[in-house]
Amino acid sequence: MKKIFEKEKLVKKSEDFAKWYQDVILQSGLADYAPVKGCMVFKPQGFAIWENIQKVLDQKFKEKGVKNAYFPLFIPEKFLKREKEHIEGFSPELAVVTIGGGEELKEKLVVRPTSETIIYEMFSKWIKSWRDLPLMLNQWCNVVRWEMRPRLFLRTTEFLWQEGHTVHGTQEENLEMVNWALENYVNVYRDFFAIDGIWGKKSEREKFPGARTTYTFEMLMPDGKALQGCTSHNLGQNFAKVFNLKFLDKDGKEKIPWQTCWGLSTRSIGALIMVHGDDQGLILPPKLAPAQIVIIPIFQGKEDDKNLIKKAEEIKKSLDSFRVEIDLREGHSVGWKFNEWELRGVPLRLELGQKELKEKKATLVRRDTGEKSLAPFSSLAKEVKEALDLIQKNLFLKSSRFMKENTREVSDYDAFKLIMKKEKGFIRAFWCENPDCEAKLKEETKATVRALPFDAEEEKGKCIYCQEPAEKKWVFAQTY
RNA sequence: CGGGGCAUGGUGUAACGGCAGCACGAGUCCUUUGGGAGGAUUUAGUUCCAGUUCAAAUCUGGAUGCCCCGACCA
Numbered sequence: 001m002k003k004i005f006e007k008e009k010l011v012k013k014s015e016d017f018a019k020w021y022q023d024v025i026l027q028s029g030l031a032d033y034a035p036v037k038g039c040m041v042f043k044p045q046g047f048a049i050w051e052n053i054q055k056v057l058d059q060k061f062k063e064k065g066v067k068n069a070y071f072p073l074f075i076p077e078k079f080l081k082r083e084k085e086h087i088e089g090f091s092p093e094l095a096v097v098t099i100g101g102g103e104e105l106k107e108k109l110v111v112r113p114t115s116e117t118i119i120y121e122m123f124s125k126w127i128k129s130w131r132d133l134p135l136m137l138n139q140w141c142n143v144v145r146w147e148m149r150p151r152l153f154l155r156t157t158e159f160l161w162q163e164g165h166t167v168h169g170t171q172e173e174n175l176e177m178v179n180w181a182l183e184n185y186v187n188v189y190r191d192f193f194a195i196d197g198i199w200g201k202k203s204e205r206e207k208f209p210g211a212r213t214t215y216t217f218e219m220l221m222p223d224g225k226a227l228q229g230c231t232s233h234n235l236g237q238n239f240a241k242v243f244n245l246k247f248l249d250k251d252g253k254e255k256i257p258w259q260t261c262w263g264l265s266t267r268s269i270g271a272l273i274m275v276h277g278d279d280q281g282l283i284l285p286p287k288l289a290p291a292q293i294v295i296i297p298i299f300q301g302k303e304d305d306k307n308l309i310k311k312a313e314e315i316k317k318s319l320d321s322f323r324v325e326i327d328l329r330e331g332h333s334v335g336w337k338f339n340e341w342e343l344r345g346v347p348l349r350l351e352l353g354q355k356e357l358k359e360k361k362a363t364l365v366r367r368d369t370g371e372k373s374l375a376p377f378s379s380l381a382k383e384v385k386e387a388l389d390l391i392q393k394n395l396f397l398k399s400s401r402f403m404k405e406n407t408r409e410v411s412d413y414d415a416f417k418l419i420m421k422k423e424k425g426f427i428r429a430f431w432c433e434n435p436d437c438e439a440k441l442k443e444e445t446k447a448t449v450r451a452l453p454f455d456a457e458e459e460k461g462k463c464i465y466c467q468e469p470a471e472k473k474w475v476f477a478q479t480y
Numbered sequence: 481c482g483g484g485g486c487a488u489g490g491u492g493u494a495a496c497g498g499c500a501g502c503a504c505g506a507g508u509c510c511u512u513u514g515g516g517a518g519g520a521u522u523u524a525g526u527u528c529c530a531g532u533u534c535a536a537a538u539c540u541g542g543a544u545g546c547c548c549c550g551a552c553c554a
Binding site: 018037092093114143145147148149154155159161227228229230231263264265266267268298299300330331332333334335336337338339340351353354355363479480 | 481512513514515516517545546548549550551552553554
């Protein structure tokens with residue numbers, strides 16, 4: 001009997017992190033494997049999280065003046081070939097359509113791995129004058145990259161994302177936009193995902209193929225590996241030149257515009273799962289949780305149950321500014337329900353039994369701490385709001401603390417190697433910015449340069465690898 | 481693409497070359513419900529192709545698929 005019970009339980013996060021991650025996704029109903037290798041199904045639970053992320057980002061984009069549009073899934077292969085770095089970066093992972101309508105295609109079509117080329121082809125038609133600028137568009141879509149080793153949410157052949165693309169008349173405006181996009185992502189990660197991280201510039205080797213500079217937000221996962229949360233690229237004039245973007249400026253001169261692009265994908269959900277979850281299952285931050293509160297009536301006897309259900313529905317109505325579910329399922333014990341909702345990560349549980357009815361108070365249980373409290377029916381909305389705010393804050397503080405505790409300053413290469421072998425995490429160290437050091441360091445420690453943090457100070461030091469003079473401390477980590 | 485492993489009901493697993501069993505799930509009925517309830521009853525399986533053998537889930541060869549570790553990557 002005992003054994004069966006153990007079997008149903010989730011593997012402990014601390015014991016087998018990779019298995020925990022996979023199991024918690026399948027068991028909590030976020031997603032499932034699809035019959036096509038490397039592809040996944042977003043089940044309603046998982047898709048609802050994505051919808052919440054979309055809502056938040058979409059609103060911020062619109063406030064900035066970015067408009068939504070949609071471009072085709074198929075891109076003529078020759079478009080991708082125009083920018084040399086771009087095609088070199090993406091060609092190993094392209095899905096290509098060679099047959100259409102039963103006929104061999106004269107011109108092969110690539111399923112978009114990203115949409116720069118087809119969007120900029122259109123931009124070149126639309127932009128004539130300084131009056132057409134800035135042009136700021138975003139699209140919500142799917143993209144396909146033929147990955148070798150897929151993992152649910154983190155790396156799938158097809159994934160969902162948004163890609164913003166902007167064109168500006170001046171370099172200053174362009175820079176402002178790249179920074180805005182990154183800052184926006186950072187704020188969303190910190191305020192909504194409740195995940196802290198470091199943000200900064202990518203190295204030449206790690207930047208987007210075709211970009212001038214790439215900026216990023218890097219988060220630390222519980223196993224000490226880093227996950228790139230988003231990217232914001234300064235494309236400079238690279239793409240503008242190859243796609244022939246030009247405009248007539250106020251001074252009557254023809255000029256080449258400046259461009260940015262930036263994206264955030266469903267991979268972010270993977271971070272959400274890994275960072276906050278525990279041995280019980282998911283823990284979703286209230287701001288992104290599909291259900292923020294679950295009301296569980298505790299049934300006892302026929303007649304009394306009706307009152308319970310009535311009260312539960314009444315409470316749900318009084319909490320209409322929150323996302324609330326009531327669990328009226330029969331045939332499952334309360335214990336079973338508690339465990340299930342914990343697995344699904346609902347931030348706050350409201351228990352309602354005869355005891356509560358009598359005392360005119362509801363029992364509130366926090367998912368993050370397990371803490372129980374009694375809240376009078378008369379002030380429920382207020383208490384619930386406070387509890388959800390606390391949970392949101394607490395999750396962020398935990399994430400922030402974890403990152404700080406696992407960020408180390410290192411000046412000695414042996415120490416660097418040892419850390420990357422054992423506890424991993426972020427390492428801040430001097431780097432001479434020579435790509436050879438970067439490559440060798442990766443070979444020997446599996447760690448890559450994650451970013452040059454924006455707050456990195458100009459200092460004098462020696463490269464962690466080659467001992468040559470270096471000016472800045474970069475952040476290193478092994479990555480997903 | 482390199483290295484390793486696995487393939488049995490819907491899921492997880494067991495069976496020396498000799499009757500394919502167990503648990504979970506699902507269905508029906510009854511009793512239950514303050515931390516993963518109990519009883520009765522029903523349900524469905526050896527990845528594919530060949531070989532060895534009186535006899536193959538089990539041995540051999542091949543195919544296919546999946547998982548893990550590398551390289552690649554949002």
